[in-house]
Amino acid sequence: MDEFDKEPTKEQKIWQVVAAIPQGKVASYGQVAAMAGLGRQARFVGRALGKLPAGHSIPWHRVIRSNGQIAFPEGTETCQLQTEKLRLEGVDVYKGRVKMKDFQWQP
DNA sequence: AGCGTGACGTAGG
DNA sequence: TCCTACGCCACGC
Numbered sequence: 343m344d345e346f347d348k349e350p351t352k353e354q355k356i357w358q359v360v361a362a363i364p365q366g367k368v369a370s371y372g373q374v375a376a377m378a379g380l381g382r383q384a385r386f387v388g389r390a391l392g393k394l395p396a397g398h399s400i401p402w403h404r405v406i407r408s409n410g411q412i413a414f415p416e417g418t419e420t421c422q423l424q425t426e427k428l429r430l431e432g433v434d435v436y437k438g439r440v441k442m443k444d445f446q447w448q449p
Numbered sequence: 450a451g452c453g454t455g456a457c458g459t460a461g462g
Numbered sequence: 463t464c465c466t467a468c469g470c471c472a473c474g475c
Contacts, residue, residue, distance in 0.1 A: 352472085371457055386472060388456035405456080413456040420456080 352380060353390040360391070363404040366432045367447035368440055370408040377449075388413060403427040410442040 350358070355378040363369050369377075371384040380386060391402045403424040407413055414421035416438045425435045433445050 375457090380472095382458080382470060383472065384457040385455055385470075386457090389473075391456060402456085407456085408458060424456095 352378070352383075352386065353393055355379065356387050356390040357394070357398070357400050360400050360402060360405055362449075363401055363447050365401075366445070368404045368406050368428070368433060368442070368445050369447045370442075371405060371413070372408050373447075374405055384408075401427075404431075404447075406440060408442075410439045412438045412440075 356374060359374050359378045360369075371387040372382070374387045375381065375383045378387075387405065391400075391405065394400055394402060405413075412421050412424055412435070414424065421438065425438070428435050428440065433440055
């Protein structure tokens with residue numbers, strides 16, 4: 343079992359945190375980084391989400407910028423997908439942004 | 450080993 | 463509220 347219990351990678355820590363975000367709530371990249379014990383590596387969080395393996399069940403769409411904006415340019419497919427996923431969970435997305443004050447996850 | 454990069458963040462105008 | 467500039471820092475080439 344030693345070979346099984348390797349230290350989780352930073353990506354895995356991030357995914358773990360993201361997986362803990364409840365439906366209908368959102369968190370910022372910086373928030374996720376801090377909660378994963380990674381300090382200010384907000385950018386690394388975005389990268390980690392880009393490395394998500396196929397068939398995952400990570401709610402990546404609940405992670406947005408600290409100012410409430412979707413991290414993708416409007417018009418891109420990824421942005422639209424994220425927007426719809428959030429709306430399906432009851433998160434109000436207007437002009438590619440979310441009111442953090444109302445939907446930010448507070449553990 | 451050095452350098453550009455980026456699903457970011459904060460400050461200032 | 464929108465836009466610009468600068469800071470951050472591990473990763474990958």
